[in-house]
Ligand SMILES: Nc1nc2c(ncn2[C@@H]2O[C@H](COP(=O)(O)OP(=O)(O)OP(=O)(O)O)[C@@H](O)[C@H]2O)c(=O)[nH]1
Ligand SMILES: C[S@@+](CC[C@H](N)C(=O)[O-])C[C@H]1O[C@@H](n2cnc3c(N)ncnc32)[C@H](O)[C@@H]1O
């Protein structure tokens with residue numbers, strides 16, 4: 327057997343998504359339930375030392391890409407320090423962060439200095455009132471964060487927009503123009519039924535991105551393209567502008583056959599699939615003093631639990647976790 331992490335379906339796992347919190351300072355209605363206001367760090371959360379240990383074990387097994395996510399990663403105190411430690415691990419070549427940008431104005435420079443190489447930022451509307459309705463947040467604060475990231479030199483910056491029928495689908499062209507102006511990469515995302523919030527959003531507002539793609543093709547010349555990153559987006563360039571647009575289509579055209587990732591939850595649970603419950607609890611092992619070699623062996627064996635694909639399209643499926651519990655991503 328080689329050194330890489332290979333799952334039962336022959337897929338190589340090279341990307342670990344690390345959730346550093348399940349808390350958030352926004353409340354996107356498709357993601358997070360409205361109650362949930364505690365910002366203390368519970369004992370069952372992994373400490374930075376523990377996150378570093380698990381991540382180092384993955385890196386030793388061939389994982390080269392890390393993404394910090396949540397919840398909102400920037401609500402976890404000291405995040406730039408954690409980023410610095412993880413970026414320095416042997417074998418890690420790409421450390422990225424997903425954020426809502428609400429606190430980015432204060433943190434952008436520190437994150438850049440901490441060797442975060444790429445930022446993906448959620449932005450579902452350019453209209454202040456609508457933004458507030460979707461997220462309960464203030465658009466001007468998020469915009470300030472976004473511009474601070476640009477000024478700090480992050481490139482590419484990827485904008486993630488969950489496109490929902492009757493909520494914000496009339497803004498896709500505005501979003502293209504906004505991203506053209508600022509040289510951001512734009513990715514559209516389909517609503518997934520994660521937790522009760524996600525299921526409600528999927529049932530009421532799901533829109534296939536195939537429709538959005540067709541609408542955009544009436545306005546722009548979409549040329550198939552590729553983009554740096556380890557994610558599932560299918561990219562196009564708009565004519566000669568250089569603007570890249572990605573379509574993330576877990577429902578209308580899923581990408582599980584090329585899945586390259588697993589997730590570490592904030593409580594130390596290793597989730598083998600975003601859309602399934604298969605998992606292994608690493609926290610008790612860490613706290614019982616497991617050795618590095620044994621930890622690597624547990625991770626290798628855990629990979630055999632990785633399912634082939636999600637079952638989001640089967641109505642009876644109940645994924646109980648909210649997206650904020652494991653991170654989109
Ligand atoms: N079904 C499914 N959707 C995913 C998965 N990973 C990410 N997504 C979706 O893609 C969206 C964007 O994810 P990001 O956190 O920006 O990460 P990414 O696209 O993998 O990142 P890059 O490395 O920049 O390509 C998430 O919000 C999810 O909706 C996955 O493993 N399965
Ligand atoms: C859970 S958030 C975590 C990182 C950060 N708070 C943010 O918003 O970017 C990661 C991504 O998941 C997406 N997401 C959350 N719930 C979703 C759902 N039900 N369907 C599709 N994407 C979802 C968000 O839009 C965001 O781009």
Ligand code: SF4
Pocket residue numbers: 350351352353354357358396397398425426448461649650
């Ligand atoms: S998508 Fe991100 S910003 Fe919105 S509620 Fe979920 S974790 Fe928070």
Ligand code: SF4
Pocket residue numbers: 558581582583585586587598599600601602633634635636
């Ligand atoms: S749903 Fe599961 S198998 Fe499909 S891409 Fe996401 S993590 Fe991989």
